[in-house]
Amino acid sequence: MATRMDVAKLAGVSPSTVSRVINDSGYVAAEVRERVLKAIRDLDYIPNRMARSLKMKECRQFACVIPSISNPFYHEIVMGIEETALQNGYTFSLYNMGSEKREYFKLVLEGFYDGLIFLSPFEVAQVLSLEEISRKIPTALYCDHRISYVVPHVYVNLKLAMKRNVEALIQQGHRRIIYLGQEWDLQLEGSRYQGYIESMADAGLEVLPDMTQLVPNLLDTLMVGYERTKSLAAVTRDFTAIVASNDLLAVGAIRALVESGMRVPSDVSVTGIDDVEIARLMTPTLTTTRIPKREIGNTLVMMLLDQIRNEHTANSSIEFSTEIIFRESTSYHPDKREDTGV
Amino acid sequence: MATRMDVAKLAGVSPSTVSRVINDSGYVAAEVRERVLKAIRDLDYIPNRMARSLKMKECRQFACVIPSISNPFYHEIVMGIEETALQNGYTFSLYNMGSEKREYFKLVLEGFYDGLIFLSPFEVAQVLSLEEISRKIPTALYCDHRISYVVPHVYVNLKLAMKRNVEALIQQGHRRIIYLGQEWDLQLEGSRYQGYIESMADAGLEVLPDMTQLVPNLLDTLMVGYERTKSLAAVTRDFTAIVASNDLLAVGAIRALVESGMRVPSDVSVTGIDDVEIARLMTPTLTTTRIPKREIGNTLVMMLLDQIRNEHTANSSIEFSTEIIFRESTSYHPDKREDTGV
DNA sequence: GGTCGATGTGGTCTCGAGGCCATATCCGAG
DNA sequence: CTCGGATATGGCCTCGAGACCACATCGACC
Missing domain, CATH: 1.10.260.40 (lambda repressor-like DNA-binding domains)
Structure with a gap:
């Protein structure tokens, strides 16, 4: 060279x-x-970029950490991030948290990046203190509920979204509604699971043990939703709806129901959250909650740029609103068996 | 700091x-x-990593460029790459080629990475000469057919895979088979489209103009497959099968058929290629071609390491074999209308 | 004709870490 | 007692590019 x-x-x-x-x-x-x-x-x-960056103490590059590359929910956020980053003369690279978390965080702290975006900060928090990281390098988070850290973040209220889903199902006549989500839902205030619990309680419906189906944290994939629902259906058919904490789990669940001989939505209604592309191109199309993913991506980058340019960490916290989208996977009054005493 | x-x-x-x-x-x-x-x-x-890398002239990081983050086909390859890279003390970052290609290539040539992986080199070739890049920095490619460049690469024979798909459909009684693929298929020797053309010719079947449905190169998404098939179905229903060049297009196509009132597979059979996760968790499940994605990822990294460690570019070219997986989206003799003269 | 500002170019220190080489000390063997 | 090797530490040059400062030259203007 x-x-x-x-x-x-x-x-x-x-x-x-x-x-x-x-x-x-x-x-x-x-x-x-x-x-x-x-x-x-x-x-x-x-x-040589190394030399230049060493001297300039900036490298015009951001890093973005996603929990799992296979969840399409993140893809559109990533595209939003890319869009805004490039517009502002930054490139960014993507890290899949799947395996060796620590490796990647090291990279970040070693000064390879001017800023850092975490999509879904829970896994991260178990490895490093986010507040500590954000003191060293401009940081922005996306999360599914308001957080109390002093770290700039964008969030949506998915507890509320889940409540809307559950309430919509209840209003349609469902009583025995399964929650399909991830384990950490149990530990978090303001989680989707909390929304489910509250809505069920508000309607005076009991949440039996079988009705909470949780999969391991990092494995929110199609296959996991499928397997969990398959084994559920082998044990009981005493339910008429499943609310999944995201679309992937819902898609897997639907296939499991079909294979178990339960029709969607005539036997069981299913809802997801995220509104990923497949949700409206599968059969049946999926009732879910739309999240403004691209805008979230754009905003996350703006938060980093703001920190870099203004040299101060404004403790910003921006909420985006969500919207429920009714599609084919849910239907009215499917719980007829109960009404007719069968 | x-x-x-x-x-x-x-x-x-x-x-x-x-x-x-x-x-x-x-x-x-x-x-x-x-x-x-x-x-x-x-x-x-x-x-400080910048300083260290400047001095050492290596940064223990690879870059991987993918055409589109939303195609799950690449996810598993990426996971294979990650696996082998981490095992060998390298991290890697992912670039989505969607928007500003040039920006990213610059980064790579500026010495920010010790090696470079391209999944699907066609888009790349239009921007930079791959041979030129590979002379400057260790490079490995994945492609869907054997290539003649002097660049180490892993490939699968998807022309052959497509031939198998088409032949299987013909054997099941199909005659009017639509090809749904991407535009560059036309320009490439050894492309999937070539396989389609050959198989149709071998069986003495004519390929009418309407039967070749091509979407723009970078847009091989669910939605594009859906829209293209929707407009096709609006014009003609004179077909009994669709062979798509990948699973995403096939999934979109299936939904379009359903919405157009055509049942899959009883009215129309559909095949994909890639065997992404959704292929066996949708309804109907998709007949497709399995590609050893994780192994491909592993091998790509080994190719880089080999170049780095041995200081010579062995002109390696490794083929992986593929396998057709029959599922619900295809069925025997659906072309009854023709047989009965209707 | 001297001064000043615009134009043009080179020298050299700097960023932060690696690592060669010089140096110093100590201990044991001869 | 001396020599040599093991142990231990510091000095300083290096990687490649940025940029300040010094130093030219030239033309214009008083």
């Missing part, structure tokens, strides 16, 4: 002049500039 | 000694080592 020095020698000028040509700063005679540009072309010279 | 010098001062030693402690190299007295470690803790010192 050619260096600035090589270019300087070939063009018969000093390294400083090469820098001036590259960065278009200071005075350079037109004729000299041409000579330097030619030398750059001839040597195929590309400035 | 504390530097090595700060640590050295606090511990009352020289920067060299601090380096020796950190890298566990050379001789350091036990007592001094303790003092240095304490200083590191007290100052919360983390070595």
